[in-house]
Amino acid sequence: MAGADEALFRPVRAGNAFEETVERLLQSIRLGVVGAGERLPPERELAERLGVSRVTLREALHALSDAGYVESRRGRYGGTFVRETLPTPVVDEQRPDLEDTLRLRHVLETGAAELAACSLRDPGRDHLIATLEEAGSASLTDYRRRDSRLHLAIAEVTGSASLTSAVADVRMRVNRLLDEIPLLEPNLEHSNTQHEAVVSSILAGDAPAARQAMKEHLEGTASLLRAFLS
Template sequence: MESSVVSANEALFRPVRAGNAFEETVERLLQAVRLGVVGAGERLPSERELAERLGVSRVTLREAIRALADAGYVVSRRGRYGGTFVSDVLPDPAERVTGEIDGTELEDALCLRYVLENGAAEAAAARTLSPADRQHLTGTLAEAEAAGLADYRRRDSRLHLAIAEVTASGSLTTAVADARTRVNQLLDRIPLLEPNLGHSNVQHQAIVDAILAGDPAAARQAMAEHVEGTASLLRAFLA
């Protein structure tokens, strides 16, 4: 049975607005890389496919790819098996983080995430999931649990996107991806705490178990506890 998942790949590689085509193309590609939609060492879709899906010229796309290559996020290879690949090791975001965080901006990002991700967990649990949907959740959960410190944030983000994907709502998946990007920009400003990662993995398991069991209330509660824990750390370090 085929999955009814609306993929994050589809949600992120959607047409950009004409007025800021270059900037939005960079943003979409960077989202796909930093949220783990295209993993380390994996190949991006072809230039032709990306240009068509993003609704930009190949010239604009190449300029965006070149900018990301210069920043260390992707590498381009020639030849029969060439293309654009995500770098095996991404730049350290902590080296680029500057400036103060406004308290209103912080609370706005946390409120949006709370509403979207709690709702996504509840909606996912309310659906009758296909075997492929269930495998998608358990697979991304296993990858998050196995991730080391260097790759944890991307694997964590990928799991949260998978939960949105199995709701079969493209609009929700897009909104969660955008909200998660904002939260990750905040998380990049605080240290990764190993005890917290272990706690997060336990919470992830509870969320996925509730979704797979078809228990919307439990899924929403488990997600709420998880996002509240992250919010507490962000407020402690940034507020």
């Protein structure tokens, strides 16, 4: 029978390697598989077990270090250790239900991407390209607003006011959840690449590819939200 560490440190999916690595590591810490003050497996072993590059693993560990969950120690008995005192989650009584929000977002935004690829017209093409460029060049402090604007633009070019309104509502819920977790630069870089894949598929009129690219993008965000908020 597989132990908890074997279950948590199994290979991640390639599409969102950074985000899922953060999720797995945080799960192992929060569930006590690696307890406070204990050392995580060596980098080489952990990277092999998770099926990620050591660069990706180090980015994930750096993100968790910045967030206050782990610390690096040098020397003969060094490595990456879980901090003795972990961050206290902020409990917001008005927080939207996480899983309900993620499910609703999946249905609305994958559908919006698919429909946009089927119904895109010339004015919409220009609007979509412009909002993609704005999101890609956004500063860290302005990123979430530009990201939201791009997701709304995808709904807007479908020509459905009702769908756009529904996407706007769920995006408000998502942003309230995102405001509770740290901005991780590797995730933002990855998101920009995924945005380009979504928009490219829409511009090409490839509805199945647009839906799949959006699905993969949303799964990355969902992994981080579950990691920090579950």
